[in-house]
Amino acid sequence: MSPNNEIHSLKKLTAQYFQQLDLPHLSLPNAATIVRPDIQCVIYEHMFNEAALWPLPPVGYRTRVLKTIVSRIEEGITDPEEDELNSDLIETWTSLISLPKPSQIQQAQKLTYIKYTAPTTTTTAQDSQTVITSESRGLIYSSGTTGFRTWEASLHLGTYLSTSAGATHVTGKRVIELGAGTGFVSMYAAKYLRPQFVLATDREGTLIENMTDSKAKNGLGREFGVSAWEWGTPLGYPTEDDTEDIARERLCFDVALGADLTYDTDLLPLLFATLHDLFDNYGVQEFILSATLRNQKTFQAFLDACGMCSPQDS
Numbered sequence: 001m002s003p004n005n006e007i008h009s010l011k012k013l014t015a016q017y018f019q020q021l022d023l024p025h026l027s028l029p030n031a032a033t034i035v036r037p038d039i040q041c042v043i044y045e046h047m048f049n050e051a052a053l054w055p056l057p058p059v060g061y062r063t064r065v066l067k068t069i070v071s072r073i074e075e076g077i078t079d080p081e082e083d084e085l086n087s088d089l090i091e092t093w094t095s096l097i098s099l100p101k102p103s104q105i106q107q108a109q110k111l112t113y114i115k116y117t118a119p120t121t122t123t124t125a126q127d128s129q130t131v132i133t134s135e136s137r138g139l140i141y142s143s144g145t146t147g148f149r150t151w152e153a154s155l156h157l158g159t160y161l162s163t164s165a166g167a168t169h170v171t172g173k174r175v176i177e178l179g180a181g182t183g184f185v186s187m188y189a190a191k192y193l194r195p196q197f198v199l200a201t202d203r204e205g206t207l208i209e210n211m212t213d214s215k216a217k218n219g220l221g222r223e224f225g226v227s228a229w230e231w232g233t234p235l236g237y238p239t240e241d242d243t244e245d246i247a248r249e250r251l252c253f254d255v256a257l258g259a260d261l262t263y264d265t266d267l268l269p270l271l272f273a274t275l276h277d278l279f280d281n282y283g284v285q286e287f288i289l290s291a292t293l294r295n296q297k298t299f300q301a302f303l304d305a306c307g308m309c310s311p312q313d314s
């Protein structure tokens with residue numbers, strides 16, 4: 001592998017690790033590569049050095065990943081006189097296994113910061129674009145909302161927006177996201193695509209609190225807002241403290257975004273009523289939806305509803 005490709009594949013592994021991908025999906029270097037001292041050093045510095053990295057994945061996940069890495073390094077040791085495990089990795093391993101670990105269920109229900117990295121190609125030398133969210137992947141069903149994790153549809157929408165064709169929908173625009181969940185798409189747009197303004201909305205108060213916290217963690221300012229909004233009710237933004245002029249300006253958008261909002265046929269009429277409202281009363285010119293095809297019947301209900309709305313109704 002060329003040095004460029006090696007760097008690219010280590011960057012990919014690091015991005016996957018901070019995104020807390022399941023172990024079987026991690027792209028680990030092969031044994032002959034990972035055993036090299038320079039590669040082990042990069043792995044320590046970019047994945048396990050507690051003094052320099054934040055947010056690190058939870059202890060249980062880190063321990064499982066490091067165990068897999070250490071086994072792979074050991075596979076690569078052909079000359080015990082020459083090849084050895086990096087001392088920082090050994091020290092990290094010793095410290096990790098001595099720490100108490102919550103059960104996988106407890107861990108799955110805790111909030112954890114997750115760092116996502118936008119895709120790059122081997123030829124792009126740009127700095128990584130990252131977004132930090134606050135998630136609890138195990139709270140999905142017990143909490144009564146599905147918004148505590150970032151769903152694949154959001155990742156796909158973020159990936160599309162990271163392309164030059166995608167960015168044109170957001171750059172210089174006023175954007176509103178419906179059912180934003182962790183706020184991943186909105187924060188990516190606000191952080192990297194130079195919009196005028198992005199407003200992330202959801203109906204769940206806890207998600208609003210989490211997004212407000214993530215806003216600070218991503219260093220976002222006035223270009224990004226968070227608001228509670230249940231479809232079918234008045235948009236609770238701007239606040240009562242805003243002057244009338246500011247309020248009018250803030251209630252005007254160019255683009256609406258949504259990811260994974262078509263999973264329940266009961267929600268569709270409300271979603272469509274809300275979209276009509278956005279087009280009719282909030283200046284929205286286009287709606288970009290990213291959907292996961294979990295159930296053909298549900299998705300068909302969505303397509304049918306789209307047919308009913310256009311063009312004679314809109």
Ligand SMILES: C[S@@+](CC[C@H](N)C(=O)[O-])C[C@H]1O[C@@H](n2cnc3c(N)ncnc32)[C@H](O)[C@@H]1O
Nearest residue numbers: 146147150151154179180181203230231259260
């Ligand atoms: C499957 S999650 C998708 C979250 C996020 N867009 C993603 O892709 O990661 C659906 C989101 O829609 C929100 N939601 C569902 N019904 C809603 C409603 N009537 N009004 C506002 N938000 C709603 C939920 O709270 C949840 O955050």
